[in-house]
Amino acid sequence: MENFEKKVEKILTIFFVILFSLTFLAYIVLFGIANLKIASAEKKLIFEEKNGFEDFENFSKEISEKKKFLKFPSSFPEFFSVIKFSDEFQKDLSRKVFDLKSSKKMELNLAILDMETKLNYYDSFEIENKDLYFSSLDYAKKILTSENLSINDISREKNVLQRKNEDLEKEVEEIKHLLLVKSLENSLVDAEKLLNYFSSFKGFSKEVESIKNYQSEVKNLLSGKANEMNFLELKTFLENSVYSFIEAPASKKLELDKEYQEKRKKWIKEEKEKREKYKLGEAPKNPKEGTEKVIYVNLKTQRMYLYDQDELILSTPITSGRSGFDTVKGDFKIYAKITNKHLISPFTKDKESPLYYDLLVKYWMPFFEGYGIHDAYWRSVYGGPDYAWSGSHGCINTPLDAVKFIWEWAEIGTSVYID
Numbered sequence: 001m002e003n004f005e006k007k008v009e010k011i012l013t014i015f016f017v018i019l020f021s022l023t024f025l026a027y028i029v030l031f032g033i034a035n036l037k038i039a040s041a042e043k044k045l046i047f048e049e050k051n052g053f054e055d056f057e058n059f060s061k062e063i064s065e066k067k068k069f070l071k072f073p074s075s076f077p078e079f080f081s082v083i084k085f086s087d088e089f090q091k092d093l094s095r096k097v098f099d100l101k102s103s104k105k106m107e108l109n110l111a112i113l114d115m116e117t118k119l120n121y122y123d124s125f126e127i128e129n130k131d132l133y134f135s136s137l138d139y140a141k142k143i144l145t146s147e148n149l150s151i152n153d154i155s156r157e158k159n160v161l162q163r164k165n166e167d168l169e170k171e172v173e174e175i176k177h178l179l180l181v182k183s184l185e186n187s188l189v190d191a192e193k194l195l196n197y198f199s200s201f202k203g204f205s206k207e208v209e210s211i212k213n214y215q216s217e218v219k220n221l222l223s224g225k226a227n228e229m230n231f232l233e234l235k236t237f238l239e240n241s242v243y244s245f246i247e248a249p250a251s252k253k254l255e256l257d258k259e260y261q262e263k264r265k266k267w268i269k270e271e272k273e274k275r276e277k278y279k280l281g282e283a284p285k286n287p288k289e290g291t292e293k294v295i296y297v298n299l300k301t302q303r304m305y306l307y308d309q310d311e312l313i314l315s316t317p318i319t320s321g322r323s324g325f326d327t328v329k330g331d332f333k334i335y336a337k338i339t340n341k342h343l344i345s346p347f348t349k350d351k352e353s354p355l356y357y358d359l360l361v362k363y364w365m366p367f368f369e370g371y372g373i374h375d376a377y378w379r380s381v382y383g384g385p386d387y388a389w390s391g392s393h394g395c396i397n398t399p400l401d402a403v404k405f406i407w408e409w410a411e412i413g414t415s416v417y418i419d
Contacts, residue, residue: 037087038063038067041063041089041093042063042067044093048093048097048151050152053093053096053097053100053151059089059093059096062089063089097151100151101149101151101154104151104154104155104158105144105154107154107158108140108143108144108154108157108158108161109144111140111158111161111162111165112137112140112141112144112161114165115133115136115137115140115161115164115165115168116137118165118168118169118172119133119134119137119168120346120347120348120355122168122172122346126175127168127171127172127175128171129167129168129171132164133164133167133168136160136161136164137161139157140157140158140160140161143157144157173231176231177227177231177234180231180234180235180238181222181226181227181234183238184218184221184222184226184234184237184238185222187218187238188215188218188219191211191214191215191218192215194211195208195211195212195215221237238335264308264309264311264313267308267313267314268308268311268312268313271312271313271314271315274315275315280315283305283312283315284296284298284305286305286307286310286312287417287419288307288331288415288417289310290310291307291415292308292309293306293307293308293409293410293411293414293415294306294307294414294415294416294417295334295373295406295410295414295415295416295417296417296418297318297320297327297396297416297417297418297419298419299320299327299329299418299419301383302317302318302319302320302382302383302384302385302387303315303316303317303318303383304316304317304318304373304396304398304402306405306406306409308409313409314402314405314406314409316382316398316399316402317382317383317384317399318382318383318396318397318398319376319379319382319383319386319387319391319392319396319397320387320391320392320394320395320396320397321387321391321392321393321394321395322387322388322389322390322391322392322393323388323389323391325391325392325393325394326394327371327392327394327395327396327418328368328371328394328418329418329419330368330417330418331415331416331417332367332368332371332415332416332417332418333367333412333413333414333415333416334365334366334367334373334410334411334412334413334414334416335366335367335412335413336364336365336366336412337363337364337365337407337410337412338364338365338366339362339363339364339407340360340361340362341360341361341363341364341374342358342359342360343357343358343359343360343361343364343374344357344358345357345358345393346370347393355393357393359378361374361375361376361377362374362375362400362403362404363375363403363404363406363407365406365407365410367416370394371394371395371396372395372396373395373396373398373403373406373416374395374396374397374398374403375397375398375399375400375403375404376392376397376398377400379397382397382398382399
């Protein structure tokens with residue numbers, strides 16, 4: 001019996017020694033795994049912080065708390081909680097980094113689209129650094145599609161491209177400024193022609209004096225002040241320039257006025273008959289009531305209305321800019337009248353591209369930058385909702401008989417109101 005008890009005691013001692021050893025070994029193993037997991041999470045966090053991860057501080061605090069916990073002996077469940085925390089932490093970190101990368105990629109993509117749009121739009125300008133801008137654009141596209149991309153890489157390239165965008169805008173503004181200054185120089189030539197014209201008649205001393213004052217003002221501007229004026233100031237000055245002095249000689253003015261009033265009565269009568277015949281209903285009111293001549297374009301109804309002394313003299317269907325190339329809205333003035341105008345796409349030189357066009361129009365009346373009213377021989381139908389997908393690149397396409405009427409009736413400086 002005594003031997004049996006000793007054997008049992010021995011077996012229990014061995015059992016508890018083995019159990020303690022296994023427990024201690026498990027403790028060591030879990031302690032090691034927990035430390036490795038925390039170290040792995042910390043390493044990943046430090047790597048991402050170097051590559052531009054912005055929420056480093058909050059994530060770092062979480063790891064610090066778990067590292068403090070591992071300095072002291074702990075229960076098995078707590079070890080498992082550290083291991084689980086480390087795995088979930090790394091997954092959460094990966095998600096955050098992915099979201100941040102996606103956000104930064106979107107910002108870079110917007111900068112790329114901005115640069116691409118500007119380069120296409122300004123393609124007709126003689127930009128000095130055009131090749132440099134295109135190479136920056138190509139490199140940004142490569143960065144966007146490359147593997148193993150860091151947040152820093154994306155952010156850095158976005159900032160570079162935004163600076164290039166700003167440089168491009170400044171360069172184009174300088175070019176546009178130079179073009180306007182050149183137009184100002186050309187207006188002196190026009191003024192000289194008008195001066196000679198009015199000087200050949202009697203009773204035009206006021207007009208002659210006005211033109212001389214204009215010439216003097218332009219010469220003063222060109223001697224220095226024009227370089228200080230911004231683009232809009234120069235453009236406004238040109239719009240109110242020498243053309244405002246054009247009038248018929250006094251000896252013919254009465255005849256022209258009489259002929260014009262007869263035509264005007266005829267136009268009003270024809271417009272009323274047309275509205276009754278085609279059941280067009282009431283025309284909208286002149287949006288610029290009191291202005292002598294107004295061209296009103298309603299983009300919703302895709303119609304154009306001509307008002308002469310607040311009387312409607314002509315309405316016609318039109319086709320405006322398609323989606324993505326919307327016609328500008330606002331109050332403008334016709335600043336030129338040109339026949340047989342060659343219109344070439346400013347967006348691309350690729351003849352296969354849907355953005356490319358190379359067209360000759362009979363009547364061209366620009367009212368804002370490259371936007372104008374013109375005929376469109378390639379269209380058989382005007383008006384209606386199809387402008388949204390098969391409209392122009394921003395211009396007002398007008399039937400030939402209507403645009404011919406506008407050409408003969410409108411003057412440089414005639415108001416164009418678009419809404």
